[in-house]
Amino acid sequence: xxxxxxxxxxxxxxxxxxxxxxxxxxxxxxxxxxxxxxxxxxxxxxxxxxxxxxxxxxxxxxxxxxxxxxxxxxxxxxxxxxxxxxxxxxxxxxxxxxxxxxxxxxxxxxxxxxxxxxxxxxxxxxxxxxxxxxxxxxxxxxxxxxxxxxxxxxxxxxxxxxxxxxxxxxxxxxxxxxxxxxxxxxxxxxxxxxxxxxxxxxxxxxxxxxxxxxxxxxxxxxxxxxxxxxxxxxxxxxxxxxxxxxxxxxxxxxxxxxxxxxxxxxxxxxxxxxxxxxxxxxxxxxxxxxxxxxxxxxxxxxxxxxxxxxxxxxxxxxxxxxxxxxxxxxxxxxxxxxxxxxxxxxxxxxxxxxxxxxxxxxxxxxxxxxxx
Ligand SMILES: *Cc1c(COP(=O)(O)O)cnc(C)c1O
Numbered sequence: 001x002x003x004x005x006x007x008x009x010x011x012x013x014x015x016x017x018x019x020x021x022x023x024x025x026x027x028x029x030x031x032x033x034x035x036x037x038x039x040x041x042x043x044x045x046x047x048x049x050x051x052x053x054x055x056x057x058x059x060x061x062x063x064x065x066x067x068x069x070x071x072x073x074x075x076x077x078x079x080x081x082x083x084x085x086x087x088x089x090x091x092x093x094x095x096x097x098x099x100x101x102x103x104x105x106x107x108x109x110x111x112x113x114x115x116x117x118x119x120x121x122x123x124x125x126x127x128x129x130x131x132x133x134x135x136x137x138x139x140x141x142x143x144x145x146x147x148x149x150x151x152x153x154x155x156x157x158x159x160x161x162x163x164x165x166x167x168x169x170x171x172x173x174x175x176x177x178x179x180x181x182x183x184x185x186x187x188x189x190x191x192x193x194x195x196x197x198x199x200x201x202x203x204x205x206x207x208x209x210x211x212x213x214x215x216x217x218x219x220x221x222x223x224x225x226x227x228x229x230x231x232x233x234x235x236x237x238x239x240x241x242x243x244x245x246x247x248x249x250x251x252x253x254x255x256x257x258x259x260x261x262x263x264x265x266x267x268x269x270x271x272x273x274x275x276x277x278x279x280x281x282x283x284x285x286x287x288x289x290x291x292x293x294x295x296x297x298x299x300x301x302x303x304x305x306x307x308x309x310x311x312x313x314x315x316x317x318x319x320x321x322x323x324x325x326x327x328x329x330x331x332x333x334x335x336x337x338x339x340x341x342x343x344x345x346x347x348x349x350x351x352x353x354x355x356x357x358x359x360x361x362x363x364x365x366x367x368x369x370x371x372x
């Protein structure tokens with residue numbers, strides 16, 4: 001008899017699509033009259049774009065944002081009818097690919113607007129696209145000084161369907177940051193120069209900032225996946241991701257022994273060490289390790305906290321399980337690395353990063369299970 005894959009897996013990643021759907025409903029309710037799209041770039045922040053699209057479509061979500069044309073192609077393969085915007089915009093001569101996929105470029109410069117207009121005119125077909133106005137990121141989008149020039153491109157603007165005008169907040173995660181209001185005002189002033197179209201400014205944080213930021217369509221990403229949208233205060237979203245690693249070996253160590261590369265952690269008393277085959281190659285960051293005088297991340301066995309000892313290796317971590325009953329901390333048992341006791345944002349804080357990076361770094365060696 002073949003063992004079930006879950007018995008073979010060194011790591012189990014469980015994505016709770018029920019929690020994802022709850023988060024979508026919560027964001028949609030917050031957005032009031034605005035439509036709620038979903039940002040699913042980077043494989044839906046590491047959680048699996050096909051499954052996420054299917055789950056959110058069932059909640060009535062019909063508009064998705066990806067970063068790249070390749071991601072748009074993948075979405076189209078699983079969802080024939082949804083609207084897909086490509087945030088990276090239109091690369092030279094990429095028009096036919098957009099048309100073939102049925103994806104919409106987010107145009108961010110006068111040359112992109114001209115090229116999309118000429119492409120649509122050549123097909124005699126007013127295909128939809130968005131225009132991105134830069135109101136303070138200096139990354140993608142029409143610089144404010146170019147909006148008037150874009151507005152004067154009447155041939156181009158007349159040749160395609162302007163389906164959305166959008167901008168992106170730089171400091172939305174800090175609700176009191178003066179840049180939020182400045183960007184909102186700049187967006188409303190600048191978009192008035194372009195032909196009338198539905199407007200969108202809010203990412204997850206923008207949804208939390210309130211109705212003035214919601215316009216016609218909101219575009220949350222990280223909050224859908226349970227990550228924190230605002231730097232401070234409670235995170236009202238449900239955790240979507242749970243990561244468990246399997247104990248490969250248990251060993252006894254004496255006081256004075258060390259563990260792992262560099263011998264960075266010295267045991268001050270006899271204890272037991274569990275080795276779990278998850279490491280930095282799986283997105284479990286090296287900075288989460290412990291060294292003498294510095295405690296790193298913790299994991300959980302049931303309700304028992306088990307600290308990481310020593311460095312995180314490519315494929316392995318080591319945990320001090322001396323305080324856990326032997327029947328719980330045994331070979332083959334599972335250890336919670338992300339879940340109810342250790343949130344994505346807890347790990348992010350320890351790793352001096354943000355939940356977005358923890359999620360999008362989730363490894364490819366885990367057995368993935370979708371529930372809910
Ligand atoms: C990634 C992204 C979003 C989603 O941002 P979150 O902070 O994850 O909600 C929205 N809009 C644009 C332009 C983005 O690049």
